[in-house]
Amino acid sequence: xxxxxxxxxxxxxxxxxxxxxxxxxxxxxxxxxxxxxxxxxxxxxxxxxxxxxxxxxxxxxxxxxxxxxxxxxxx
Numbered sequence: 001x002x003x004x005x006x007x008x009x010x011x012x013x014x015x016x017x018x019x020x021x022x023x024x025x026x027x028x029x030x031x032x033x034x035x036x037x038x039x040x041x042x043x044x045x046x047x048x049x050x051x052x053x054x055x056x057x058x059x060x061x062x063x064x065x066x067x068x069x070x071x072x073x074x075x
Contacts, residue, residue, distance in 0.1 A: 020071050022047040022060035031058070 013027035025031075025046050031039040039058065047060035051069035054061045063069075 017050075017071065018047075020069060021064050022050055024048075033058075 011028060013025070013029045016024040016026075018024060025048060026044065031041065031046075033039055048058050049060045049063070050071065051064040051067055053063035053067045053069070055063070
């Protein structure tokens with residue numbers, strides 16, 4: 001690996017599946033809708049809905065906490 005290892009890490013995209021919750025997306029990822037139009041991000045880390053119940057798609061609004069969404073067996 002050449003260059004500054006710390007700089008390379010800041011360019012890394014990390015997606016974390018929260019148990020029974022959203023996908024947390026960190027890093028310089030480009031999000032697009034089904035038509036290929038870019039979805040504007042206002043934060044460095046965003047939470048994408050997995051339960052399908054959000055009122056503000058594609059963002060998580062916490063609805064998974066009340067609609068009983070379960071992400072599956074973590075084993």
